[in-house]
Amino acid sequence: MPKVTIDGHTIEVPEGTTILQAARMIGPEVAPPAMCYYSKLATSGGYCRTCIVKVTQGSEKDPRPMPKPVASCRTTVMDGMVVENKTSAEVLEARKGVVEFLLANHPLDCPVCDQAGECHLQDLSYEHGASDTRYEFERRTFDKIDIGDKIKLHMTRCILCYRCVKVADQLTPGRVHGVINRGDVAEISTYIENAIDNEFSGNMIDVCPVGALTDKTFRFKSRVWFTKPVDAHRECSSCSGKVVLWYQGAEVLRVTARKDAFGEVEEFICNTCRFDKKQTADWVIEGPRKINAHSVISANHYEADTVNPGPVTPRLN
Amino acid sequence: MGKKLLLANDHVPGIQSLDVYSKHGGYAAVEKALKTMTPDALVEEVKTSGLRGRGGAGFPTGMKWSFLAKPEGVPRYLVCNADESEPGTFKDRYLMERIPHLLIEGMIVSSFALGANTSYIYIRGEYFYIVRILEKAIEEAYAAGYLGKNILGTGYDLDLYVHPGAGAYICGEETALIESLEGKRGNPRIKPPFPAVKGLYQCPTVVNNVETIAAVVPIVNMGGAEYAKIGIGRSTGTKLISASGHINKPGVYEIELGVPVEEFIYSEEYCGGIKNGKKLKAVVAGGSSVPILPGELILKTAQGEPRLMSYESLADGGFATGTMLGSGGFIVMDETSSIVKNLWNFTRFYHHESCGQCSPCREGTGWMEKILHRIMDGHGKQSDIDLLWDLQKNIEGKTICPLGDAAAWPVASAIRHFRAEFEAYVNNPGSIKEVRHYYSVNNLQPA
Ligand SMILES: Cc1cc2nc3c(=O)[nH]c(=O)nc-3n(C[C@H](O)[C@H](O)[C@H](O)COP(=O)(O)O)c2cc1C
Ligand code: SF4
Numbered sequence A: 001m002p003k004v005t006i007d008g009h010t011i012e013v014p015e016g017t018t019i020l021q022a023a024r025m026i027g028p029e030v031a032p033p034a035m036c037y038y039s040k041l042a043t044s045g046g047y048c049r050t051c052i053v054k055v056t057q058g059s060e061k062d063p064r065p066m067p068k069p070v071a072s073c074r075t076t077v078m079d080g081m082v083v084e085n086k087t088s089a090e091v092l093e094a095r096k097g098v099v100e101f102l103l104a105n106h107p108l109d110c111p112v113c114d115q116a117g118e119c120h121l122q123d124l125s126y127e128h129g130a131s132d133t134r135y136e137f138e139r140r141t142f143d144k145i146d147i148g149d150k151i152k153l154h155m156t157r158c159i160l161c162y163r164c165v166k167v168a169d170q171l172t173p174g175r176v177h178g179v180i181n182r183g184d185v186a187e188i189s190t191y192i193e194n195a196i197d198n199e200f201s202g203n204m205i206d207v208c209p210v211g212a213l214t215d216k217t218f219r220f221k222s223r224v225w226f227t228k229p230v231d232a233h234r235e236c237s238s239c240s241g242k243v244v245l246w247y248q249g250a251e252v253l254r255v256t257a258r259k260d261a262f263g264e265v266e267e268f269i270c271n272t273c274r275f276d277k278k279q280t281a282d283w284v285i286e287g288p289r290k291i292n293a294h295s296v297i298s299a300n301h302y303e304a305d306t307v308n309p310g311p312v313t314p315r316l317n
Numbered sequence B: 001m002g003k004k005l006l007l008a009n010d011h012v013p014g015i016q017s018l019d020v021y022s023k024h025g026g027y028a029a030v031e032k033a034l035k036t037m038t039p040d041a042l043v044e045e046v047k048t049s050g051l052r053g054r055g056g057a058g059f060p061t062g063m064k065w066s067f068l069a070k071p072e073g074v075p076r077y078l079v080c081n082a083d084e085s086e087p088g089t090f091k092d093r094y095l096m097e098r099i100p101h102l103l104i105e106g107m108i109v110s111s112f113a114l115g116a117n118t119s120y121i122y123i124r125g126e127y128f129y130i131v132r133i134l135e136k137a138i139e140e141a142y143a144a145g146y147l148g149k150n151i152l153g154t155g156y157d158l159d160l161y162v163h164p165g166a167g168a169y170i171c172g173e174e175t176a177l178i179e180s181l182e183g184k185r186g187n188p189r190i191k192p193p194f195p196a197v198k199g200l201y202q203c204p205t206v207v208n209n210v211e212t213i214a215a216v217v218p219i220v221n222m223g224g225a226e227y228a229k230i231g232i233g234r235s236t237g238t239k240l241i242s243a244s245g246h247i248n249k250p251g252v253y254e255i256e257l258g259v260p261v262e263e264f265i266y267s268e269e270y271c272g273g274i275k276n277g278k279k280l281k282a283v284v285a286g287g288s289s290v291p292i293l294p295g296e297l298i299l300k301t302a303q304g305e306p307r308l309m310s311y312e313s314l315a316d317g318g319f320a321t322g323t324m325l326g327s328g329g330f331i332v333m334d335e336t337s338s339i340v341k342n343l344w345n346f347t348r349f350y351h352h353e354s355c356g357q358c359s360p361c362r363e364g365t366g367w368m369e370k371i372l373h374r375i376m377d378g379h380g381k382q383s384d385i386d387l388l389w390d391l392q393k394n395i396e397g398k399t400i401c402p403l404g405d406a407a408a409w410p411v412a413s414a415i416r417h418f419r420a421e422f423e424a425y426v427n428n429p430g431s432i433k434e435v436r437h438y439y440s441v442n443n444l445q446p447a
């Protein structure tokens, strides 16, 4: 089994493991941020470039460093590889550049965005971004699209991570949406605003790292940090039925899949569980949900049970 | 006169037909290769020749061929990259228009060497009229028994198809080309796996430039060792150069690698000197992606040695004082040219052509274009120059495919060598209204 050293931590991992997966095995404190990679979706990753790291030693056999930073989510570990992530000023600088690009055309409408509080782009900017923008031009905008009666696509916020396309490809039959156009006018679309209507389409909402795909049954109902997450399950014939219910008072405002410490869905859920079961009576309640501490949601209520991702990366300026 | 291996007969009337082409020695390489040589011997011959890819990167062709995976029972493919979309490069078009059979012959020999029974020529959509020329040539080759089943009775089968793209620069990148050929959106793939292992339809594939494949014909005819004697050092053979800009004789020239740049620009045999007796200001030596160099540095290296038209000599000094041979798009700019306006034009191109998969290229190219537009509009700021520098640095080396680098290098080199011109535009915006064209105007002359 190949051995890899990431930011000074050495770990032995199975053949074919990527640098990012190896770093996650060591722990959240060394894991590079990932905006497009999704361990549950094949061929994901490689697009956003936030996970770039420096390989200072290629392998035991060929110790030469790699000439360019590499996307850790798409680079497999070699025996004896040495990787620098948060310990390298160069990597942090480059990552800051990537965050700047991701934000250049982002509307920064967090105050009215339902994703705020559980948005990976927010977290990323907070940890790795600069405090103001150097982009002084009009930002790109798109019209909002309804895809089906349950999902709203707000392309203006999209960072083109391709995750929802892969969900559609891999989880649902007969994909009807994809990427049209090119370059910075490329957009996720259903081409002729075809409705996306199948049992697993709702997972696109969960995998979206930003507020581009939102749950229409929850839109503008509340800020996520005012709602309380509770683990629950039910007998379901199409999915595992394991979900999180987000309560405000006694009312279930939304239902989502459960997410792990890296913000990834543990098990995908079906649309019936997500959109149609909003009564406490529909569910067997398990108890309060642990929420990752780097998220704004945990700021209010969940200190005791949070997973601590380690110190915030030192700011570069 | 330099040696001509590819364009020796380009002016022979009727050379586009198989008849005339054959009378001038055409298809001798097919006869020789298929009847007297083994595929492995052919690969060795190409290795010996020292031929390097003519599509831009200059990777040794023989080596690339020997990397091709050969699993049992899996087809292999040869794909010719005729997407030629790099601004300043138009040599493949000339070659295909003038001597289409040279490419067809090269495809047959190369496919045989690689063990491919189906091969494709992926051609840019705007070259639709060349599609007709190539298809006619292919039809003739089928009729003459050079294509199809049991070629020349040797038992070797080959089918050759021309596939037009829809006109996207990015489809010249080999993995985007493969995606497009498969009928998908032309997005570059994330590597590895490389095409040599998983290319077209997930099968081992070699992608080569038109000129690279054409060069295999003289290599087979004369032998790799003879070919290697032409040129200089590791830059063997001849190269087609697309010469454009402020020169007296723009056009496609076949040069022996190693010709001094000065001779190429000023001699009557090639560009014939700068137009209207003007002075040389700058050259983009290998297509729009390679770093621009000021006149002094293109004629002589930083050490003061004469710069030669070869992979090594053009790259001498790294990016600090050198550039690249690239695809051989040689753009000459005289003293009246505006480097900044030209850069804006290039950057607009990369912005337009970015596929949009990865964030640095998708967002960075448009941003750089907007800043350059602002500078040319007379609203530039001093800080814009540093911002441009930062942006190109944040794109370079951080993208999926080299289009990001191709967008970054022109910006970096223009600032590196012509910062004074940017500053003059920013500090004295009034002067910009004198700049009317990209290439020829009474431009201000920054000190
Ligand atoms: C954005 C981009 C555009 C490219 N366009 C072309 C092209 O039009 N023609 C070409 O031969 N190679 C082009 N290339 C290079 C190809 O990816 C590939 O390296 C080449 O076809 C290999 O052939 P060679 O080894 O014969 O040079 C391009 C590369 C990039 C990154
Ligand atoms: S560098 Fe540009 S063109 Fe290449 S894959 Fe990334 S976005 Fe597409």
Ligand code: FES
Residues within 6 Å of the ligand: A033, A034, A035, A036, A037, A045, A046, A047, A048, A049, A050, A051, A052, A071, A072, A073, A074
């Ligand atoms: S997470 Fe690796 S490139 Fe996006």
